[in-house]
Amino acid sequence: MEKPISTATNVDVDNVKLLETSAAEWWDPSGIQTAIHSLNPCRIALIIDGLISTGKIKAEDRNKPDVLKGIDILDVGCGAGILTEALARLKANVVGLDPSEELVKIARDHMKGQSLNIEYITEFIEDYSIKNPEKYDAVVASEVVEHVPDQKSFLLGMAKCVKPNGSLFITTPNRTMFSYVGTKIAYMLKVIVKDSHTWSHFITPSEVAVILKEQNCNTILVRGLWFTPFFNTFCFAPYQGMQYALHAVKYDNQKQK
Numbered sequence: 001m002e003k004p005i006s007t008a009t010n011v012d013v014d015n016v017k018l019l020e021t022s023a024a025e026w027w028d029p030s031g032i033q034t035a036i037h038s039l040n041p042c043r044i045a046l047i048i049d050g051l052i053s054t055g056k057i058k059a060e061d062r063n064k065p066d067v068l069k070g071i072d073i074l075d076v077g078c079g080a081g082i083l084t085e086a087l088a089r090l091k092a093n094v095v096g097l098d099p100s101e102e103l104v105k106i107a108r109d110h111m112k113g114q115s116l117n118i119e120y121i122t123e124f125i126e127d128y129s130i131k132n133p134e135k136y137d138a139v140v141a142s143e144v145v146e147h148v149p150d151q152k153s154f155l156l157g158m159a160k161c162v163k164p165n166g167s168l169f170i171t172t173p174n175r176t177m178f179s180y181v182g183t184k185i186a187y188m189l190k191v192i193v194k195d196s197h198t199w200s201h202f203i204t205p206s207e208v209a210v211i212l213k214e215q216n217c218n219t220i221l222v223r224g225l226w227f228t229p230f231f232n233t234f235c236f237a238p239y240q241g242m243q244y245a246l247h248a249v250k251y252d253n254q255k256q257k
């Protein structure tokens with residue numbers, strides 16, 4: 001019998017409390033979550049391009065308002081739903097998962113009256129993955145891995161929920177001297193919640209790739225992400241030392257390795 005990955009409460013409670021403190025501000029695009037809001041265009045592009053590259057959606061549908069129609073997406077660490085809603089507006093069927101009851105409540109309240117296909121669940125990915133293996137076309141964790149104590153258990157839980165030929169998308173800060181300094185500057189500029197990031201918890205793309213490989217997921221793309229504070233915008237960039245976006249694909253264990 002397959003051993004469950006872990007059912008431990010894999011959460012840094014104090015860290016999540018810091019994020020909950022700013023709960024009322026989550027949906028203010030110029031508030032303390034401003035960087036998260038401005039990351040949406042890049043992360044949506046990452047997901048759409050990634051799903052085109054694996055044949056889940058057609059290239060000619062890229063700019064259609066319902067480009068994600070019929071695509072099942074799990075948004076792990078969904079917070080107040082800033083990315084979750086954006087995906088659902090493109091007609092994806094989205095499940096948002098987060099251990100914070102408070103953030104999930106904000107997310108549920110915000111979607112009211114919008115007729116979006118979103119289900120929000122308060123659960124750990126490790127537990128959820130045992131009940132929902134290979135269910136999703138795409139599993140996303142954007143700006144989450146750096147907040148999780150046991151990153152291996154978290155990433156393996158995510159990977160478990162992906163269908164064969166399905167995709168994993170991650171955005172997170174890299175662990176470099178540049179990101180050490182960059183995080184301090186981001187605090188000063190108030191574009192991320194003060195003290196919400198611990199540099200030693202940052203993870204490199206190659207560390208992520210090694211873990212995902214254990215669940216039959218090959219990393220096929222890593223792109224640097226660059227935030228320009230004064231314009232409050234993100235763009236893709238060749239430099240991966242500050243923050244990066246990663247796309248991995250689960251191969252079919254029966255067919256290929």
Ligand SMILES: C[S@@+](CC[C@H](N)C(=O)[O-])C[C@H]1O[C@@H](n2cnc3c(N)ncnc32)[C@H](O)[C@@H]1O
Nearest residue numbers: 010011077078079082083100142143144147148
């Ligand atoms: C910076 S927020 C990002 C929220 C969302 N992904 C977005 O970009 O809008 C980090 C989120 O990670 C969540 N989180 C922390 N530990 C987690 C864990 N073990 N599993 C899933 N989510 C977690 C927090 O509750 C919080 O919602």
